[in-house]
Amino acid sequence: MEDKFLEYFNKYKDDIYRLAYSYLGSYSDTDDVVQVVFMKLFKNINKLNDNVKGWLIKVTINECKTYFLSSWYKKITLFSDEIDIKDKENENDLLDEIMKLDKKKRVIIYLYYYQDFKIKEIAKLLKMKENTVKTNLVRARRELREFLKEENDEEES
Amino acid sequence: MKKKVKKSFNSVKMSKDVEKKIMDETVDKRVVKNYKLRWGLMLCLVILGITFKSEIVIAAREIVSLIWERGILITSNGNGYRVFEDVKGVKYNEIPSTYMVGKEFETTVEEVEKILGIKLLKYDKASSNNVYCTFLPVIEKHSERKGKIDRVYLRQLNFYTNYGYSELLGLDYGYYLRTEIISSEADEFTKLDFLEELNTMGGKNMLEEYYSNNLQTKVFIYNYDYKPSWVEVEALFVYKDIRYEITGVFEKDVPLDDLKDILENMHL
Numbered sequence: 001m002e003d004k005f006l007e008y009f010n011k012y013k014d015d016i017y018r019l020a021y022s023y024l025g026s027y028s029d030t031d032d033v034v035q036v037v038f039m040k041l042f043k044n045i046n047k048l049n050d051n052v053k054g055w056l057i058k059v060t061i062n063e064c065k066t067y068f069l070s071s072w073y074k075k076i077t078l079f080s081d082e083i084d085i086k087d088k089e090n091e092n093d094l095l096d097e098i099m100k101l102d103k104k105k106r107v108i109i110y111l112y113y114y115q116d117f118k119i120k121e122i123a124k125l126l127k128m129k130e131n132t133v134k135t136n137l138v139r140a141r142r143e144l145r146e147f148l149k150e151e152n153d154e155e156e157s
Numbered sequence: 158m159k160k161k162v163k164k165s166f167n168s169v170k171m172s173k174d175v176e177k178k179i180m181d182e183t184v185d186k187r188v189v190k191n192y193k194l195r196w197g198l199m200l201c202l203v204i205l206g207i208t209f210k211s212e213i214v215i216a217a218r219e220i221v222s223l224i225w226e227r228g229i230l231i232t233s234n235g236n237g238y239r240v241f242e243d244v245k246g247v248k249y250n251e252i253p254s255t256y257m258v259g260k261e262f263e264t265t266v267e268e269v270e271k272i273l274g275i276k277l278l279k280y281d282k283a284s285s286n287n288v289y290c291t292f293l294p295v296i297e298k299h300s301e302r303k304g305k306i307d308r309v310y311l312r313q314l315n316f317y318t319n320y321g322y323s324e325l326l327g328l329d330y331g332y333y334l335r336t337e338i339i340s341s342e343a344d345e346f347t348k349l350d351f352l353e354e355l356n357t358m359g360g361k362n363m364l365e366e367y368y369s370n371n372l373q374t375k376v377f378i379y380n381y382d383y384k385p386s387w388v389e390v391e392a393l394f395v396y397k398d399i400r401y402e403i404t405g406v407f408e409k410d411v412p413l414d415d416l417k418d419i420l421e422n423m424h425l
Contacts, residue, residue, distance in 0.1 A: 002184050009179070017171040031175045035182065042183040049408070094165040113162035124389070144158065 005045050008052050009038060015053070015115070016060050022110040023064040025099055033063050057115075061107075061125060097147045105140035108133055266318065277336060278372075278396060278423040280320055320403075320419060332419060335402040364390065365413065371421045372396055378416065392416055 016037060021030040037060050041052075048055055098106055107126065111117045119137070123130045266277055320332035365378040376394045390411040392403045403419060405411040 005183060013171045013176070014169075017175075018166050018169045021169050022166075031172070034171065034175065035179055038179045039182055094161055095168065098162070098165065109162060110166060113159045114166050141158070144162075148158070148161065 001045055005042050008041060012053055012056055016056050018114065019057060019060050019110060020064055022106045023061065023103055024067065025103065025106065029067060033060070033067055036063050057125060097144060101140050101143060105136050108136050109140050112137060276425045278401060278425060280419055280423050282320060332403060332405045335404065337400045369420055371423065376420060378413065390416060392420060
């Protein structure tokens with residue numbers, strides 16, 4: 001059981017961490033959520049079928065949603081007019097730009113470009129309509145392309 | 158772009174500290190078993206839970222009744238729903254979610270019926286009487302004040318309830334019912350979107366279309382033409398101006414007879 005857990009943990013820990021980070025936009029919140037996710041994996045390891053990665057992604061998304069709905073999170077947002085969601089500077093500009101997008105777009109970008117999921121699969125995972133996923137993806141691409149274009153122009157000059 | 162996005166996310170990694178914490182809580186099992194503290198904490202949680210639950214119900218009643226009759230003051234920021242502003246009836250601008258407070262709450266079917274003065278279809282074998290209720294507000298521009306969102310009205314109200322739903326391994330296997338009610342004040346875009354679910358059926362494979370004697374309306378049963386790690390079948394129908402969508406999510410096959418049995422045994 002422990003070997004199996006360690007195998008999956010080492011294989012997927014960073015993917016799951018990135019997914020949670022793309023959703024939550026904060027390293028400290030991500031640390032909390034991934035701990036819950038892997039605790040659940042440990043408890044359920046013997047009941048899982050082959051698609052452990054799919055299970056982990058689904059559980060992570062659910063946990064991120066729950067985290068946003070938590071009374072603790074609501075209290076924090078209620079007492080601060082504007083939350084600075086970054087608690088640590090990222091080392092690359094593109095990631096900073098991605099994290100400036102709203103959370104739906106960030107997750108879609110991550111699942112589409114990093115995890116190579118199809119639009120239909122993303123729609124199902126996030127419980128969204130396919131058209132909503134497409135629209136968000138188009139808008140996110142547009143925003144990022146503008147940034148990438150500026151970056152290229154700067155490099156050329 | 159794909160390469161660049163991948164490269165940018167590669168720098169995001171789990172820290173050694175977090176890894177160690179997870180190991181401590183799982184494989185190493187170095188959990189400190191302080192029972193006194195645990196019982197004290199549980200007692201506090203129970204008290205908090207009771208207080209919080211009653212507050213939620215009261216808040217839900219106030220919020221929904223206010224919005225249903227149009228107009229609620231949004232006074233604080235927070236993360237919530239994305240809202241679209243209708244500009245000249247054609248273009249839709251997104252209002253930043255930071256202006257909105259998310260409104261999702263758990264309540265009961267009875268509470269919802271009482272608040273809205275409607276009757277929702279029920280199924281005797283529902284595993285839970287609880288309903289997750291979300292609403293989609295729309296901004297109403299009564300105020301000339303710039304940069305302030307003053308009033309919204311309810312565009313659409315969604316309820317989720319579960320039939321045999323279980324949080325099996327964190328996945329929502331079983332049946333769940335989604336109910337959507339559309340406000341008479343909804344814009345044309347929303348109304349069209351509401352109706353299109355029945356009319357266009359884009360990207361869906363129709364499995365069965367039949368007239369339900371129980372519901373006295375046409376029911377559409379369909380699935381999707383892709384193969385995720387789970388199987389999903391949906392039944393869609395409109396009953397007394399409320400759109401119902403029953404979704405069956407399973408690891409393998411979803412028996413159609415089972416789904417039809419639910420449909421034919423629903424009642425007010």
